[in-house]
Amino acid sequence: MYEIRLHSRGGQGGVTAAKMIAHAAILDGKYATASPFYGAERRGAAVVSFIRIDDAPIRIYSQIRNPDLVIVLDASVMETVDVLQGIKPGGTVLINSPHPVDMQGHAVSYVDLTAIALSLGLVIAGSPILNTPLVGAMAKLGLVSVESARLAIREAFGDERNVQAAEKAYEELKA
Amino acid sequence: MAEIPKEEYILRCTSACAGCSSSLVLRYILKAAGPDSVLVVPACCTSVIQGIYPNTAMNIPVYNVAFASAAAVASGMSAAFRSVGKKTNVICYAGDGGTVDIGIQALSGALERGTDFLYICYDNEAYSNTGMQRSGSTPLGAKTTTTPEGKRDAKKDLDRIVQAHNLPYMATACSAYPLDLYKKVQKALAIRGPTFIHILAPCPPGWRYPSEATIEMGKLAVKTGMWVLYEREYGKLSVTGASKGALAKPLPVGEYLTRQGRFKGIDAATIDYVQQSVRDNLARIAREVEGVC
Amino acid sequence: MLMVATGNKAVATAVKDARPVVVAAYPITPQTEIVEQIANFVESGEMEARYIPVESEHSSMAACIGAAATGVRAFTATSSHGLVYMCEMLHWAAGARLPIVMANANRALGPGWNIWAEHSDSLSMRDTGWLQVYVGSVQEAYDATLMAFRIAEHDDVLLPVMVNLDGFTLTHIMQQMETVELGDFLPPCTVPHAIDTANPGGYGTLTPPTEHFKFRWDIERAMRDSVGVIRETEAEFARRFGRQYAPVEEYRCEDADVVIVAMGTLGKEAEVAADVLRNEGIRAGSARIRWFRPFPAIDFGDADVVVIDRDYSFGSGGILAHELKAAGMAPYSVIAGIGGQEVTYDDIAGFVRNRIPGGEYWFGVSD
Numbered sequence: 001m002y003e004i005r006l007h008s009r010g011g012q013g014g015v016t017a018a019k020m021i022a023h024a025a026i027l028d029g030k031y032a033t034a035s036p037f038y039g040a041e042r043r044g045a046a047v048v049s050f051i052r053i054d055d056a057p058i059r060i061y062s063q064i065r066n067p068d069l070v071i072v073l074d075a076s077v078m079e080t081v082d083v084l085q086g087i088k089p090g091g092t093v094l095i096n097s098p099h100p101v102d103m104q105g106h107a108v109s110y111v112d113l114t115a116i117a118l119s120l121g122l123v124i125a126g127s128p129i130l131n132t133p134l135v136g137a138m139a140k141l142g143l144v145s146v147e148s149a150r151l152a153i154r155e156a157f158g159d160e161r162n163v164q165a166a167e168k169a170y171e172e173l174k175a
Numbered sequence: 176m177a178e179i180p181k182e183e184y185i186l187r188c189t190s191a192c193a194g195c196s197s198s199l200v201l202r203y204i205l206k207a208a209g210p211d212s213v214l215v216v217p218a219c220c221t222s223v224i225q226g227i228y229p230n231t232a233m234n235i236p237v238y239n240v241a242f243a244s245a246a247a248v249a250s251g252m253s254a255a256f257r258s259v260g261k262k263t264n265v266i267c268y269a270g271d272g273g274t275v276d277i278g279i280q281a282l283s284g285a286l287e288r289g290t291d292f293l294y295i296c297y298d299n300e301a302y303s304n305t306g307m308q309r310s311g312s313t314p315l316g317a318k319t320t321t322t323p324e325g326k327r328d329a330k331k332d333l334d335r336i337v338q339a340h341n342l343p344y345m346a347t348a349c350s351a352y353p354l355d356l357y358k359k360v361q362k363a364l365a366i367r368g369p370t371f372i373h374i375l376a377p378c379p380p381g382w383r384y385p386s387e388a389t390i391e392m393g394k395l396a397v398k399t400g401m402w403v404l405y406e407r408e409y410g411k412l413s414v415t416g417a418s419k420g421a422l423a424k425p426l427p428v429g430e431y432l433t434r435q436g437r438f439k440g441i442d443a444a445t446i447d448y449v450q451q452s453v454r455d456n457l458a459r460i461a462r463e464v465e466g467v468c
Numbered sequence: 469m470l471m472v473a474t475g476n477k478a479v480a481t482a483v484k485d486a487r488p489v490v491v492a493a494y495p496i497t498p499q500t501e502i503v504e505q506i507a508n509f510v511e512s513g514e515m516e517a518r519y520i521p522v523e524s525e526h527s528s529m530a531a532c533i534g535a536a537a538t539g540v541r542a543f544t545a546t547s548s549h550g551l552v553y554m555c556e557m558l559h560w561a562a563g564a565r566l567p568i569v570m571a572n573a574n575r576a577l578g579p580g581w582n583i584w585a586e587h588s589d590s591l592s593m594r595d596t597g598w599l600q601v602y603v604g605s606v607q608e609a610y611d612a613t614l615m616a617f618r619i620a621e622h623d624d625v626l627l628p629v630m631v632n633l634d635g636f637t638l639t640h641i642m643q644q645m646e647t648v649e650l651g652d653f654l655p656p657c658t659v660p661h662a663i664d665t666a667n668p669g670g671y672g673t674l675t676p677p678t679e680h681f682k683f684r685w686d687i688e689r690a691m692r693d694s695v696g697v698i699r700e701t702e703a704e705f706a707r708r709f710g711r712q713y714a715p716v717e718e719y720r721c722e723d724a725d726v727v728i729v730a731m732g733t734l735g736k737e738a739e740v741a742a743d744v745l746r747n748e749g750i751r752a753g754s755a756r757i758r759w760f761r762p763f764p765a766i767d768f769g770d771a772d773v774v775v776i777d778r779d780y781s782f783g784s785g786g787i788l789a790h791e792l793k794a795a796g797m798a799p800y801s802v803i804a805g806i807g808g809q810e811v812t813y814d815d816i817a818g819f820v821r822n823r824i825p826g827g828e829y830w831f832g833v834s835d
Binding site: 018019022023026031032033035036038057058060061062 | 642733
């Protein structure tokens with residue numbers, strides 16, 4: 001089982017991102033679950049979502065304590081949240097950032113999702129849409145296929161710029 | 176004058192008290208409604224009056240429901256009938272406790288949602304079925320088992336609450352004037368959407384007057400202006416029947432109050448206060464009828 | 469059709485496929501998505517039902533009663549405070565023998581305000597005469613909701629059915645789900661005692677002490693008959709759609725020395741705990757109770773039983789534990805997951821390792 005913990009802020013689309021990633025994995029023929037952790041958070045608060053991908057049906061509903069991959073959609077959450085907590089030895093980090101970030105020796109991938117969204121004009125209520133380019137980055141990491149990523153995005157959003165954003169993130173992701 | 180159908184939907188030998196006006200009015204309501212009607216009845220005197228299982232004194236379907244739920248049950252029933260293309264009349268028949276107190280939330284919701292039904296409150300001004308406890312509809316000064324010294328608060332103005340829902344038709348009636356009631360029920364049932372009739376229904380054991388005085392007590396309520404017969408069609412108010420005369424020249428309220436044991440010992444100041452309230456209310460109605468407000 | 473759906477979406481989709489005539493509902497976290505989704509289905513024309521946006525849960529059940537009394541299919545959904553607010557009408561629905569189906573998003577009761585999973589809401593309604601099923605996945609939420617209509621409306625049952633899914637843990641998780649082409653799996657709803665103005669009768673009339681008990685016994689008789697109807701419905705569902713269900717989902721119980729008994733998502737998590745324990749050489753199994761009412765016949769032979777209650781009857785004990793005691797067992801009673809308390813498969817494995825037959829353990833308190 002591959003376990004992903006996604007850190008974001010309320011309103012950044014982390015929940016939809018988790019859904020699209022799980023959906024893409026399911027389209028690849030795998031089993032997947034996406035479960036946002038619901039607290040009393042409001043817009044702007046640091047929030048977390050969990051994604052599990054496996055070849056067998058998933059029976060675990062508890063939170064992910066030892067993720068294989070930590071995704072940080074908003075680097076500012078790291079000021080208050082230890083995003084590396086419980087990460088598996090050899091676990092990796094994917095961060096929305098224009099430049100590499102030191103993550104205590106963990107392998108880090110980075111891509112400027114914010115810039116991609118802004119360059120395509122993908123903005124809702126003043127906030128750049130980060131979740132659709134993120135799905136492209138996941139495809140680059142090999143967690144979901146490119147074709148399934150496209151389908152999952154199209155299922156969630158009608159605007160084709162979202163697919164373009166994913167393709168851009170796929171190209172720009174750096175390890 | 177309208178021909179009252181001979182068909183009876185309340186059979187003989189109900190469990191009603193002698194001189195019960197609420198079963199009298201129900202007889203006329205059902206004659207006006209006809210056989211394609213369902214009565215939804217929350218806990219009230221009618222729960223008992225209709226008879227004890229396996230018997231029933233009613234010749235139309237009667238759906239008995241929990242105290243607070245009548246208008247909501249009617250919502251579901253009406254929606255279901257209309258969905259399958261049936262025009263069946265859905266009529267809530269509830270006492271004052273089940274309307275102004277525990278049932279008011281469901282009533283308000285059903286009215287606001289435009290439910291196609293007729294809600295009738297027969298108001299005997301107390302929880303009579305449980306032995307005369309005070310309700311929100313009990314008038315000032317009336318003794319009940321829970322207001323042994325007389326009620327200190329005024330009767331809740333149910334009609335103005337209902338009116339605030341801007342329903343297409345609402346009316347008041349009194350058991351002493353069954354033809355007036357009959358016509359109002361017919362009118363209400365001809366209208367699609369929520370309709371409402373509030374009936375004053377004097378109660379011999381509760382109000383403590385002799386059973387044979389039930390009609391007279393209703394007439395006194397109207398003639399003193401303690402109760403006003405009117406209807407409100409799409410907001411427009413018209414006073415009906417005997418209240419037209421009472422509006423111009425009401426009898427003193429004392430003639431109504433002192434005939435009932437529940438007001439025994441009521442002091443002059445309270446009578447004066449009641450008289451003033453009646454005067455104010457009649458004046459308000461008269462102004463509205465004249466189009467002043 | 470393959471979908472990715474939350475538990476709430478699964479319930480709403482099943483309701484759409486079941487084609488009720490009336491849906492009356494009131495929003496409450498974490499159930500709200502069900503009624504929002506249904507309102508959208510109705511608005512978009514995907515569902516022909518009348519959606520009644522009632523002013524309270526007491527009225528949502530009342531409206532379902534009024535609708536079902538005319539012989540049509542009716543549905544509502546609620547949670548927690550909403551469920552206990554409609555308690556009176558739950559008794560009325562069962563007593564009136566109306567096949568209403570309701571989804572309940574299991575959630576704790578206040579104070580203090582808590583919106584997370586707990587089974588105290590529905591278990592405190594266990595004696596209302598409703599059948600109760602607890603589901604463990606999004607797919608099961610869909611399948612159980614469809615089956616609930618068929619079971620409730622069966623002539624031998626004519627009792628309401630409550631489909632329970634864990635608040636947030638299941639209502640909001642996204643998983644894959646296959647919808648079905650219902651065909652005639654769900655026949656048109658018929659209520660033999662539906663209101664008929666051509667054949668008038670009294671309903672819920674004052675019933676004297678010489679008669680009332682007969683109606684109560686009829687409820688119990690229907691509850692007992694429902695056991696066979698559930699079995700037949702689940703078998704037919706498996707035959708048509710390929711997915712198997714049973715009143716108790718047993719996992720690796722055949723040779724087990726210890727069986728973990730739980731409901732809802734904790735019952736699924738317990739399967740993983742059994743695997744963990746088996747890897748350590750402890751022969752563990754999991755028995756997830758799906759149908760709580762009627763309570764299934766269970767027998768685990770000489771195996772130890774560890775029962776997890778996401779609920780409690782104050783002054784007495786875990787409610788599921790009581791059911792097992794009534795079946796002659798001496799379970800180790802674990803109280804865990806209260807108000808959304810996090811419980812992992814590792815925690816469950818720990819309960820099993822440290823079990824004391826007949827004892828009680830409050831997770832997070834007893835240590």
